Amino acid sequence: MxxxxxxxxxxxxxxxxxxxxxxxxxxxxxxxxxxxxxxxxxxxxxxxxxxxxxxxxxxxxxxxxxxxxxxxxxxxxxxxxxxxxxxxxxxxVDENTKIESKVALRYENADKSPAVVTEEGTVTPLITEVSVLAAPAKTPEFISVDLSKLSSKAIPGLQTVKAPNGVKIIARGANKNPVLVSVKLPEAAVVAPVAAAPTDKKKKK
Incomplete structure (x- = not known):
């Protein structure tokens, strides 16, 4: 460009x-x-x-x-x-010097995951970009993240992201493996308790 x-x-x-x-x-x-x-x-x-x-x-x-x-x-x-x-x-920059830059995460196949298909959950990205260290020529426009196996009990973290060859993902902060997305399950239907039938009191003679 x-x-x-x-x-x-x-x-x-x-x-x-x-x-x-x-x-x-x-x-x-x-x-x-x-x-x-x-x-x-x-x-x-x-x-x-x-x-x-x-x-x-x-x-x-x-x-x-x-x-x-x-x-x-x-x-x-x-x-x-x-x-x-x-x-x-x-x-x-020159083509041989590695530099740190921001790269977008592109989430794919969430609509095919158990979290959506089976659990009917809603998937929300929590991390939309990551810092990477790479030579400019190897810096990707984005990194794809496959969510086809996502479920509410198996949510991937940052360390599961596979970067291209020559690209290193840099984790910031104390948590080196923050979760990538959240899964909100539908609220369970609340069943109203059935009121007990009133008991007739015995009439006094």
């Missing part, structure tokens, strides 16, 4: 504000032993590109005034309530 950018010379909050008003998004490129470079990118094309999953996980060709660099997306900041990109960061 290619991105066209222009070197940005003006700095400061006021300059960035004027840039956004003109339909551009400010950004920066850093890494690979080179000085950081400030850039500007057409806002609308960047906004639509960010909706693609591959933009977040693939190696991107960033063209800055005719000079191309291999980069990966490192950070993007959005306006709190407007559909506007405030700033974007890219990191230069």
């Amino acid at each position: 290619q991105i066209a950018a222009t070197a940005r010379n003006l700095q400061g909050t006021g300059a960035s504000r004027r840039l956004r008003i003109s339909g551009k998004a400010p950004g920066i490129v850093f890494g690979a032993g080179q000085d950081a470079q400030k850039i500007e990118i057409d806002h609308n094309s960047l906004f639509h590109a960010l909706k693609k999953e591959s933009f977040h996980t693939s190696i991107l060709d960033l063209d800055i005034d005719g000079q191309s660099s291999k980069v990966v997306l490192r950070d993007v900041q959005y306006h709190p309530f407007r559909a506007q990109i405030l700033h974007i960061d890219f990191q230069r």
Whole structure:
């Protein structure tokens, strides 16, 4: 995926504000032993590109005034309530250096699992992306997770995810094997107790 950018010379909050008003998004490129470079990118094309999953996980060709660099997306900041990109960061990479990045998990076959077919449960993903360490060329767009054997008594954890060759999944936090999904079973029907028939009291003579 290619991105066209222009070197940005003006700095400061006021300059960035004027840039956004003109339909551009400010950004920066850093890494690979080179000085950081400030850039500007057409806002609308960047906004639509960010909706693609591959933009977040693939190696991107960033063209800055005719000079191309291999980069990966490192950070993007959005306006709190407007559909506007405030700033974007890219990191230069080479094809042999392993870098840490986020990769989406794509769950498959949940509708065929015992949890849904037999138990009539509802499956909700708890983890939607993972951190991986891999060379940019080996970083996948997503990692598939097969849920065909899922049941309420057999819920897979992060360590069950099979990463492609050359890709290492990084577990954060104290729990190195958090569960991937939750299974909510239908509530058992509550049977109202049958009221006992009133006993007739013997009439006093």
